Amino acid sequence: MPHDILIVDDESDIRMAVAGVLEDEGHTCREATDSDSALQAIAERRPNLVVLDIWLEGSRLDGLELLDHVLRDYPTLPVLMISGHGTIETAVAAIKKGAYDFIEKPFKTDRLLLMVDRAVEAARLKQENAELRIRIGAHSELVGESPPISQLRGAISKVAPTGSRVLITGPAGTGKEVLARQIHARSRRAEQPFVVVNCAAMHPDRMELELFGTETGVDGYDSPRKVGMFEQANGGTLLLDEIADMPLETQGKLVRVLQEQTFEHVGGTRRVHVDVRVIATSHRDLQDEIQQHRFREDLYYRLAVVPLRVPSLVERRGDIPLLARFFMDAAARSAGIPPRPLGEDAMAALQAYDWPGNVRQLRNVIDWLLIMAPGEPREAIRADMLPSEISALTPDTLRLEKSPEIMTLPLREAREMFERDYLLAQVTRFGGNVSRTAEFVGMERSALHRKLKSLGVAGGAAAAAAASGGDAGQAAPASAEPGLVHGGARGSAS
Numbered sequence: 001m002p003h004d005i006l007i008v009d010d011e012s013d014i015r016m017a018v019a020g021v022l023e024d025e026g027h028t029c030r031e032a033t034d035s036d037s038a039l040q041a042i043a044e045r046r047p048n049l050v051v052l053d054i055w056l057e058g059s060r061l062d063g064l065e066l067l068d069h070v071l072r073d074y075p076t077l078p079v080l081m082i083s084g085h086g087t088i089e090t091a092v093a094a095i096k097k098g099a100y101d102f103i104e105k106p107f108k109t110d111r112l113l114l115m116v117d118r119a120v121e122a123a124r125l126k127q128e129n130a131e132l133r134i135r136i137g138a139h140s141e142l143v144g145e146s147p148p149i150s151q152l153r154g155a156i157s158k159v160a161p162t163g164s165r166v167l168i169t170g171p172a173g174t175g176k177e178v179l180a181r182q183i184h185a186r187s188r189r190a191e192q193p194f195v196v197v198n199c200a201a202m203h204p205d206r207m208e209l210e211l212f213g214t215e216t217g218v219d220g221y222d223s224p225r226k227v228g229m230f231e232q233a234n235g236g237t238l239l240l241d242e243i244a245d246m247p248l249e250t251q252g253k254l255v256r257v258l259q260e261q262t263f264e265h266v267g268g269t270r271r272v273h274v275d276v277r278v279i280a281t282s283h284r285d286l287q288d289e290i291q292q293h294r295f296r297e298d299l300y301y302r303l304a305v306v307p308l309r310v311p312s313l314v315e316r317r318g319d320i321p322l323l324a325r326f327f328m329d330a331a332a333r334s335a336g337i338p339p340r341p342l343g344e345d346a347m348a349a350l351q352a353y354d355w356p357g358n359v360r361q362l363r364n365v366i367d368w369l370l371i372m373a374p375g376e377p378r379e380a381i382r383a384d385m386l387p388s389e390i391s392a393l394t395p396d397t398l399r400l401e402k403s404p405e406i407m408t409l410p411l412r413e414a415r416e417m418f419e420r421d422y423l424l425a426q427v428t429r430f431g432g433n434v435s436r437t438a439e440f441v442g443m444e445r446s447a448l449h450r451k452l453k454s455l456g457v458a459g460g461a462a463a464a465a466a467a468s469g470g471d472a473g474q475a476a477p478a479s480a481e482p483g484l485v486h487g488g489a490r491g492s493a494s
């Protein structure tokens, strides 16, 4: 993996020797002769590593003082010191200050290369760990086998290696960030940083500061300079989460950055070059935002090189059992307790519910159930243990809700009503998959198909079956059907 390396040494033969060895390995090297030109080079573009001589003749700051500056302003930038004969003690002091390691002159080529690779790798792991700690509990696995998720998986494998910009839209909590992480993980940038900017959570006045960083300290010359998210993501991917919340003025600046891959620090004049892949997400309809003059059309077309849409969870009910089991196992692992199985009736209710908060809400419910559901540790979770707005959707309850109406009907019509509601609930529960429903209710597939048709539920149902992962073209619950599938709890979820 080639690195961008800054070599700081007052002796030109040492600089040339180090650069020669590193460039032969494919690394890109820049050279600086003193502290000021070194700081300027870092400000222009943050390197992956600084190789720094302890003695810097004729420099404003010596090697150790420069190290202090670099570590203060760029705490995650690794520094490898070069020490001469008799400076070992100073080199040890440098490590105590925070340098990665030191290499003694004269050095062997192999040793230099090894240390360079180790220093960059250690810094990468440190950053990755920090990121993981922040995002603890966030899964980046894309679970689901429904047609829309399979299509998205196919699109990810095509687009990930290309480096194209991607715009991911879809309702909140559907997995847009999961998709973005997948794209990064399968790209050539996978070893480089993945930086997330949450435009919705950030104060609009701070956004440019956070994105582009500052030339000097934010609050005055002596405070550390702020490294913006674009620089932090150099070589990797920057996720602009909820891009519709970005102020129009910042959108204009972003257009220029995307066009030129360069920008200026806030309060600065120098152009900073970066190599960043941008992925953006939005739960809003950006075309609508453009119409309302809240989103720049030129930015839309620069971001939506590859547009992807993640459907809501109700559009792929067939994925609910997989997701529920996945979250149960994950929650149990992180709590260090055994997972609770989900009973048939509980799963049926989970599949019948509308999930306004999408996958995130399902995950929260499962986390809650593992800890709060009554019963023994390995006892199956029943429908009556679910939160009330979800347990209201079990076939039993729904049948009771219907009973007053049933009592006014003759037997044949009452049986038909029950049959229709019962079969709709079962088809919904199996994500519109008629074969699996038939197996469960104990009917031949073709007989069930005929039955659904005779009960008048085959028409609009086919589309629902296709959307929710069932056998496309087969019957599934019509979304407009006011029967027992959605019950009285629709929209009552928190």
Ligand SMILES: Nc1ncnc2c1ncn2[C@@H]1O[C@H](COP(=O)(O)OP(=O)(O)OP(=O)(O)O)[C@@H](O)[C@H]1O
Residues within 6 Å of the ligand: 137, 138, 139, 140, 141, 142, 143, 144, 170, 171, 172, 173, 174, 175, 176, 177, 178, 179, 241, 281, 283, 359, 360, 363
């Ligand atoms: N297909 C999936 N497989 C596994 N986990 C998922 C999936 N989709 C979403 N999740 C999980 O659901 C939660 C919400 O996902 P994510 O943050 O990616 O959604 P989002 O669409 O970006 O939400 P928002 O619009 O609110 O930012 C996360 O915990 C994520 O791990």
